[in-house]
Amino acid sequence: MSLTPAVFETGRIDFPRMRRQRHQRLIEAMDRNDVDVLILANRANVAYATGAMSLLTDSSRDFYQPTMAIVVRDGSTPYLFTPYPEGVPPDFPQDHVRGPLYPEIEEGVRQMAQVWKSLLGPALNGKVGIDDYTPAMMTLLPELLPQATPVNPAPALSQARIVKTPDEIECLKIAQRINDDAMYDVLPALRPGVRQTELTGIFLQRIMELGATGNHVDPIWMVVPNRLQDGPHMLLEDLAFPLPTTDRILREGDTIMVDTGIEYMGYASDFGRTWLCSLDPRPPQRLIEQFKVWREVSLAVQDAARPGNTGGDVTRAALKATGGRKAWLKQFYIVHGMGLDSAEAPLIGTSLGPEFDESIVLAPGMIMVIEPCIFEDGVGGYRSEDIVAVTEGTPEPISGFPYTPFEV
Amino acid sequence: MTTTGAMALETGEPIDFDVMRRERFQRTLESMERHALDVLLLAKPANVKYVAGSRSLWTASRRPFSPSAVVIRERAEFHLMSLWDHGVPRSVPKERLFPPSWNPLNLMETVTRIVGANRRGRIGVDLMSPLFASLLAEAFPQASVVDGAKAMGEARAVKTAEEVDCLRTATAIAEAALTEAIAALRPGVTERSLLGVFLRRATDFGVTAPAYQGGFCVQPRDREAAGGDGGRATPPMRQMSSPRPVQSGELVAMGGGVHYAGYESDVGRTWLCGDAGRSSPRAQAQRALYRRWVEACRAMAEQCRPEKTAADLRRAFQKTELLPETPIAHGAGLGFEPPMVGVDLGVEVDEASVLQAGMVLVLQPYVWEEGVGGFWAKETVLITSQGHERLTTLPHGPLAED
Numbered sequence: 001m002s003l004t005p006a007v008f009e010t011g012r013i014d015f016p017r018m019r020r021q022r023h024q025r026l027i028e029a030m031d032r033n034d035v036d037v038l039i040l041a042n043r044a045n046v047a048y049a050t051g052a053m054s055l056l057t058d059s060s061r062d063f064y065q066p067t068m069a070i071v072v073r074d075g076s077t078p079y080l081f082t083p084y085p086e087g088v089p090p091d092f093p094q095d096h097v098r099g100p101l102y103p104e105i106e107e108g109v110r111q112m113a114q115v116w117k118s119l120l121g122p123a124l125n126g127k128v129g130i131d132d133y134t135p136a137m138m139t140l141l142p143e144l145l146p147q148a149t150p151v152n153p154a155p156a157l158s159q160a161r162i163v164k165t166p167d168e169i170e171c172l173k174i175a176q177r178i179n180d181d182a183m184y185d186v187l188p189a190l191r192p193g194v195r196q197t198e199l200t201g202i203f204l205q206r207i208m209e210l211g212a213t214g215n216h217v218d219p220i221w222m223v224v225p226n227r228l229q230d231g232p233h234m235l236l237e238d239l240a241f242p243l244p245t246t247d248r249i250l251r252e253g254d255t256i257m258v259d260t261g262i263e264y265m266g267y268a269s270d271f272g273r274t275w276l277c278s279l280d281p282r283p284p285q286r287l288i289e290q291f292k293v294w295r296e297v298s299l300a301v302q303d304a305a306r307p308g309n310t311g312g313d314v315t316r317a318a319l320k321a322t323g324g325r326k327a328w329l330k331q332f333y334i335v336h337g338m339g340l341d342s343a344e345a346p347l348i349g350t351s352l353g354p355e356f357d358e359s360i361v362l363a364p365g366m367i368m369v370i371e372p373c374i375f376e377d378g379v380g381g382y383r384s385e386d387i388v389a390v391t392e393g394t395p396e397p398i399s400g401f402p403y404t405p406f407e408v
Numbered sequence: 409m410t411t412t413g414a415m416a417l418e419t420g421e422p423i424d425f426d427v428m429r430r431e432r433f434q435r436t437l438e439s440m441e442r443h444a445l446d447v448l449l450l451a452k453p454a455n456v457k458y459v460a461g462s463r464s465l466w467t468a469s470r471r472p473f474s475p476s477a478v479v480i481r482e483r484a485e486f487h488l489m490s491l492w493d494h495g496v497p498r499s500v501p502k503e504r505l506f507p508p509s510w511n512p513l514n515l516m517e518t519v520t521r522i523v524g525a526n527r528r529g530r531i532g533v534d535l536m537s538p539l540f541a542s543l544l545a546e547a548f549p550q551a552s553v554v555d556g557a558k559a560m561g562e563a564r565a566v567k568t569a570e571e572v573d574c575l576r577t578a579t580a581i582a583e584a585a586l587t588e589a590i591a592a593l594r595p596g597v598t599e600r601s602l603l604g605v606f607l608r609r610a611t612d613f614g615v616t617a618p619a620y621q622g623g624f625c626v627q628p629r630d631r632e633a634a635g636g637d638g639g640r641a642t643p644p645m646r647q648m649s650s651p652r653p654v655q656s657g658e659l660v661a662m663g664g665g666v667h668y669a670g671y672e673s674d675v676g677r678t679w680l681c682g683d684a685g686r687s688s689p690r691a692q693a694q695r696a697l698y699r700r701w702v703e704a705c706r707a708m709a710e711q712c713r714p715e716k717t718a719a720d721l722r723r724a725f726q727k728t729e730l731l732p733e734t735p736i737a738h739g740a741g742l743g744f745e746p747p748m749v750g751v752d753l754g755v756e757v758d759e760a761s762v763l764q765a766g767m768v769l770v771l772q773p774y775v776w777e778e779g780v781g782g783f784w785a786k787e788t789v790l791i792t793s794q795g796h797e798r799l800t801t802l803p804h805g806p807l808a809e810d
Binding site: 042043044053054055056057058059060061062063064065083084085086087099100102104105107108111129130131132133134135136138139150151152153154196197198200201202204205206207208209211214215216217218219220231232233234235236240242243244245246247263331333342347350351352353 | 452453454463464465466467468469470471472473491492493494495502505506507508509510511514532533534535536537538539541542553554555556557558600601603604605607608609610611612614615616617618619620621623635638644646647648649651667672733734738742743744745746748751752753754756757
């Protein structure tokens with residue numbers, strides 16, 4: 001059933017070109033936002049600026065052993081500081097690669113500031129945007145770099161990263177393909193008595209065989225309660241999703257919301273489906289009705305995924321499809337982007353509000369992960385995710401797993 | 409007590425998590441007092457876990473700063489940004505839960521409400537972003553925002569008895585997963601397949617996400633194969649598993665980390681692939697390399713007792729070996745913890761890390777020989793009042809045979 005391991009199709013991706021184009025976008029965004037120097041510690045930002053791969057870890061290791069990067073507005077080659085020399089792109093200039101920095105430790109921050117000064121000289125006297133401050137950086141940098149004017153780097157980074165280059169889209173397709181393919185091994189294992197963690201085990205092993213370079217998020221196999229009162233205590237009047245996986249034993253008749261995300265060369269996937277745990281997985285009529293509504297909303301959003309449309313146009317399209325009922329979770333969004341992070345700009349339909357949504361203008365190269373959730377208290381719920389890339393014309397599909405056991 | 413399996417829920421000696429959480433929070437409050445902190449604003453998942461005992465969704469690497477737990481020392485209470493009580497200990501009152509938000513303004517409003525009227529004190533943070541720095545300054549113009557990481561680090565460094573039990577359990581699980589990967593090691597298996605075997609076996613014990621993506625890597629035999637040495641005596645060790653098949657006679661560094669109740673076990677062994685002939689010159693050189701590692705690790709372990717410092721470990725290693733770029737030891741607890749021993753910050757930084765009973769260290773020396781390759785393995789030790797106790801139990805296989 002499974003398709004060809006996607007990792008061997010990498011001939012389609014020109015990695016040096018991808019890095020050049022990303023760097024170009026970053027420099028343009030720095031110009032637009034008047035940022036002279038970017039100093040980056042967030043793994044996704046560093047990968048964007050330099051192409052550096054690193055061991056995927058939990059946050060505690062990432063804070064102590066980060067990859068870091070410096071980008072200067074003049075367009076010169078970025079500097080990369082990494083504990084993982086093997087993750088440096090082969091064509092990256094070796095004289096711009098340095099050993100790791102230690103931003104969690106005060107002495108490390110002093111050493112770091114010294115290194116930056118010697119590499120950058122007067123450029124550090126300008127507007128410097130640092131994405132993450134450790135307490136040691138927060139305390140010491142003002143005195144170590146008194147000439148630097150700290151600015152918020154987030155707008156420049158977001159503006160650069162929100163539109164993907166063709167090579168980035170290929171990476172995302174491969175990540176999604178690996179994730180989708182792995183599910184052909186997981187779905188048959190979903191039967192009464194399986195533990196949530198067993199599904200995780202099958203999934204993690206399979207993505208590694210298929211060429212994933214990492215797993216981004218603890219895979220979710222959540223049992224959907226039919227009534228809110230059967231779920232946990234919840235601060236919003238909505239379905240509590242996503243509840244982390246445990247060794248819970250799945251039972252006949254359980255409705256399972258699946259949500260996973262892996263990575264290929266740093267690029268994320270996002271898999272969302274609703275499955276049935278049953279020896280006879282034929283969906284009941286109530287869920288078929290919800291699936292139909294879900295599908296209408298997703299298609300309406302895909303219709304609205306056109307260049308020039310705003311985030312507001314997207315939410316209105318989604319609302320129109322349900323006759324005005326908000327068909328997405330209060331704690332989330334109707335659409336999020338995907339790239340080197342599994343949920344990134346554009347975020348549409350969040351608590352940032354309608355004005356923020358209206359400020360988002362869709363453009364070719366943006367990724368839209370569309371995730372309506374149809375939940376009705378006392379009935380249950382259906383949630384899946386369709387992923388498309390915005391193009392000049394019809395949006396290009398990124399995800400492709402069937403909606404089994406529901407039929408289009 | 410020994411390690412716990414699922415059946416201990418009914419008849420065994422389960423870990424008393426309530427006691428563990430109470431003691432951790434008490435240690436947090438005491439540390440806040442020593443550091444004169446009135447409020448702690450915590451974003452790092454491990455710190456939030458330490459204070460609140462909650463289990464939230466594991467995601468890889470880091471997220472931009474967003475306050476997730478707020479500790480108020482005066483009222484001896486913590487508040488948690490969690491939409492629901494799933495994964496939150498029963499002892500946490502529902503009114504201490506607050507919704508996280510995509511909107512930073514909503515979040516700051518929540519923080520302000522939690523802190524209440526007393527807004528003049530010292531607010532410790534464990535991470536910061538430019539946006540939140542300005543929002544905090546606006547919301548608390550009379551407070552000072554200071555380093556909260558030191559206080560958390562101090563509280564977390566010494567483990568309670570229950571925390572040690574969690575670490576023992578994590579170690580048993582990680583060693584089970586590594587044993588399975590060792591069993592799968594044979595010529596032709598790919599590095600990534602070994603990683604897959606490790607990750608899958610861990611889930612048999614209820615582990616849902618790794619502490620870090622383990623490395624299952626053939627270590628290069630010479631500088632050229634290592635892609636240069638970056639000007640160091642020891643070329644960097646490979647840590648990122650690739651689709652490369654392992655060949656007979658190669659040394660494979662295999663290791664990974666798992667979480668049990670948030671506590672990390674980090675295990676590693678270097679194993680010889682296949683049966684390359686025990687008396688060949690290459691096999692003899694590999695065994696000699698292993699014995700060098702044993703000597704370096706033994707010398708470091710001898711220093712693992714109260715009042716010794718990380719610098720003593722560093723010097724013990726340097727008696728026979730040259731420092732690699734990877735730390736030769738690090739702390740462990742709720743994930744990776746300081747100290748990082750033997751890194752490029754100078755011996756003075758190591759001098760400042762004084763060992764105390766209750767600390768847990770992962771010794772991970774890496775030794776290298778041109779033409780033979782690298783040997784790396786990990787031993788987890790608990791510092792006790794008398795010296796130390798080794799928590800790892802796995803042997804080293806064929807390389808250890810005379």
